Amino acid sequence: MINNKKSANYKKSDYAIITDLHLILKILSEVISGKNLNESFNKNINVENINVSRVKDVTYGVMRYFFILNYIINKLIKNDPESEIRILLLIALYEIKYSKKPAYAITNDIVEFSFKLTKNIKIKKFVNAIIRNFLRRQIELEKELANNLEYKYNAPQWLINKLKNDYSDNWESILNCSNNKPKICLRVNSKKITVDDYIKYLNEENIKYKLVDKVIVLDNTIAIEKIPFFKEGYVSIQDIHAQxxxxxxxxxxxxxxxxxxxxxxxxxxxxxxxxxxxxxxxxxxxxxxxxxxxxxxxxxxxxxxxxxxxxxxxxxxxxxxxxxxxxxxxxxxxxxxxxxxxxxxxxxxxxxxxxxxxxxxxxxxxxxxxxxxxxxxxxxxxxxxxxxxxxxxxxxxxxxxxxxxxxxxxxxxxxxxxxxxxxxxxxx
Ligand SMILES: C[S@@+](CC[C@H](N)C(=O)[O-])C[C@H]1O[C@@H](n2cnc3c(N)ncnc32)[C@H](O)[C@@H]1O
The missing domain is CATH 3.40.50.150 (Vaccinia Virus protein VP39)
Known part of the structure; x- marks a missing residue:
C-alpha cells in the first residue's frame, strides 16, 4: 500500500526538477564505481537550477544507508538490473524510508525518470513493480532481514568484526553512531574574536548551537555563506575532536x-x-x-x-x-x-x-x-x-x-x- 501519510509538506515542484535526479545518478554512479563522495559531489555540483540540498541529502543519504538499502533491493529482485537502474532503486528506497516526501510522489518521480533515461517501457514497468512491491512488503521484508548483521548495523561484516575485536564493550554504539549525520563545529579564531563575543552574532542570526568545551556545535546544517563572518576569518569549520x-x-x-x-x-x-x-x-x-x-x-x-x-x-x-x-x-x-x-x-x-x-x-x-x-x-x-x-x-x-x-x-x-x-x- 502506498504511504499517503507524508503528504503534508509536499510541493509538486520538488519532483518536477529532473536535473536533480540526473545529477544524483551521476554522482552515485561515480561513487559506486570507486570515486570519493565528497570529491564527486563538489566536482559535479556547479550546475544551474538544481536543488543542492536535495542532491546532497540523497547522495549522502544513499551512501549513509547503503548496506540497508542494498539488502532490501537484493530481496526484491531476481536478476540484477543495469547499474544505473539499481541506483535509481536505491534512491527510491532511500527517499521512501528516510525522507518526509510522500511515497506516491517518489515512486512517480523515479518511475518516470527511468523511462526518460532508457526510453524502455519494460524498464519503467520493472522499476515501478519493484518499488510498489517494496511498499507492499516493507514490514515483512525488514523483519526477514533483522537477523542479518550487515543489514542490522548497516556496515560490512569485516568492519563489524574489527570493531567487535577492538571494542568488545561498545562496538554496537560505535556502529549505531556512525549512521548519524555529522554536526558542524566551529573553531573561533582567538586572534580576531572571543567565543563569547562571536556567539552574539549567532544569536543575532538566530542560528541555534550549543557550547561543548568552549567549541560551538551548531544544531543544524547550514551553508558556509550563512556562517557569520566566516569569510572574514572569525571562525573555521573543524570537528570538535580535531580541535x-x-x-x-x-x-x-x-x-x-x-x-x-x-x-x-x-x-x-x-x-x-x-x-x-x-x-x-x-x-x-x-x-x-x-x-x-x-x-x-x-x-x-x-x-x-x-x-x-x-x-x-x-x-x-x-x-x-x-x-x-x-x-x-x-x-x-x-x-x-x-x-x-x-x-x-x-x-x-x-x-x-x-x-x-x-x-x-x-x-x-x-x-x-x-x-x-x-x-x-x-x-x-x-x-x-x-x-x-x-x-x-x-x-x-x-x-x-x-x-x-x-x-x-x-x-x-x-x-x-x-x-x-x-x-x-x-x-x-
Ligand atoms: C588526515 S589529513 C590531514 C588533515 C590536516 N592535518 C588538518 O587538520 O586539516 C592527511 C593528509 O596527509 C596527506 N598525505 C598523505 N600521504 C602523505 C605523505 N606521504 N607525505 C605528506 N603528506 C601526506 C594527505 O594529502 C592529507 O592531506
Whole structure:
C-alpha cells in the first residue's frame, strides 16, 4: 500500500526538477564505481537550477544507508538490473524510508525518470513493480532481514568484526553512531574574536548551537555563506575532536614546528591562531596544499608551505624541529558520519597499507625531531592497528622514544573518532 501519510509538506515542484535526479545518478554512479563522495559531489555540483540540498541529502543519504538499502533491493529482485537502474532503486528506497516526501510522489518521480533515461517501457514497468512491491512488503521484508548483521548495523561484516575485536564493550554504539549525520563545529579564531563575543552574532542570526568545551556545535546544517563572518576569518569549520590538539600539546614562543600532513590546514591554523611559532606546513598533494594556503590567507595567518613526501628526506634542509605534528593518512574510520562512502569503499586489506605508510612517515620524521622535542601522532581512525599497535611498533623500532600522553576519542553525538599520542624524543 502506498504511504499517503507524508503528504503534508509536499510541493509538486520538488519532483518536477529532473536535473536533480540526473545529477544524483551521476554522482552515485561515480561513487559506486570507486570515486570519493565528497570529491564527486563538489566536482559535479556547479550546475544551474538544481536543488543542492536535495542532491546532497540523497547522495549522502544513499551512501549513509547503503548496506540497508542494498539488502532490501537484493530481496526484491531476481536478476540484477543495469547499474544505473539499481541506483535509481536505491534512491527510491532511500527517499521512501528516510525522507518526509510522500511515497506516491517518489515512486512517480523515479518511475518516470527511468523511462526518460532508457526510453524502455519494460524498464519503467520493472522499476515501478519493484518499488510498489517494496511498499507492499516493507514490514515483512525488514523483519526477514533483522537477523542479518550487515543489514542490522548497516556496515560490512569485516568492519563489524574489527570493531567487535577492538571494542568488545561498545562496538554496537560505535556502529549505531556512525549512521548519524555529522554536526558542524566551529573553531573561533582567538586572534580576531572571543567565543563569547562571536556567539552574539549567532544569536543575532538566530542560528541555534550549543557550547561543548568552549567549541560551538551548531544544531543544524547550514551553508558556509550563512556562517557569520566566516569569510572574514572569525571562525573555521573543524570537528570538535580535531580541535583537541590544543589540549594535547603546548607550544613555546618561536618554536620551529612541522605540520607534516597538513592539508586542508585545520591543525596548522589552530596552532597559529593560538601560538607564536614558526610553522612549516607540508603535504604531498599540491591541490590540497592550496586549501592550506587559502585558509591561512582567510585567517590572516603566516606559515611556509611545501609540497613534499613526509616519508622522504629530499625536501629537508637539516634544521631540526622542536615539535612535529603528524596527522597521518589513515582509514578515516572515525569519520563515517562525514564520509559515509568509506564503509562502502574500504576493504580490510587497506588497513595494512595505511599502517605501512604511517610507519614509514613516522620513522622518517623522527630523524628530523630535536632531542627532547615532541611529536604528536594523530589519526582520525578508531582501529587499534593504526593507533595503539603502531605506538608499540614505534617504541620498539625507535629506541629513544617516550610516550607522554595518549587519547582515543570515539565518534559521538558531536564529533568524529580521533587518536592522539604525544611522543618525546629522549636524549641518547
Ligand atoms: C588526515 S589529513 C590531514 C588533515 C590536516 N592535518 C588538518 O587538520 O586539516 C592527511 C593528509 O596527509 C596527506 N598525505 C598523505 N600521504 C602523505 C605523505 N606521504 N607525505 C605528506 N603528506 C601526506 C594527505 O594529502 C592529507 O592531506
Amino acid at each position: 583537541k590538539l590544543k589540549d594535547v600539546i603546548k607550544f613555546e614562543p618561536n618554536q620551529y614546528v612541522l605540520d607534516a600532513c597538513s592539508a586542508p590546514g585545520g591543525k596548522s591554523c589552530q596552532i597559529l591562531e593560538n601560538n607564536q611559532v614558526n610553522l612549516l606546513a607540508l603535504d604531498i598533494d599540491n591541490n590540497r596544499l592550496d586549501k592550506v594556503r587559502q585558509n591561512l590567507d582567510r585567517l590572516n595567518l603566516k606559515a611556509n608551505t611545501i609540497c613534499a613526501n613526509a616519508a622522504e628526506m629530499d625536501w629537508w634542509d637539516k634544521k631540526q624541529f622542536d615539535v612535529i605534528i603528524a596527522d597521518v593518512p589513515c582509514s578515516a574510520s572515525g569519520t563515517f558520519k562525514k564520509n559515509p562512502d568509506i564503509k562502502f569503499h574500504r576493504k580490510v586489506s587497506d588497513i595494512k597499507n595505511f599502517v605501512a605508510t604511517q610507519r614509514e612517515i613516522i620513522c622518517n620524521l623522527w630523524q628530523m625531531l630535536k632531542d627532547n622535542g615532541n611529536m604528536v601522532y594523530i589519526t582520525c581512525s578508531i582501529f587499534k592497528e593504526e593507533n595503539q599497535d603502531n605506538i608499540s611498533f614505534f617504541k620498539q623500532k625507535l629506541k629513544d622514544i617516550k610516550v607522554i600522553s595518549e587519547m582515543q576519542l570515539l565518534p559521538d553525538g558531536n564529533g568524529d573518532g580521533f587518536y592522539y599520542c604525544v611522543l618525546k624524543k629522549l636524549v641518547k
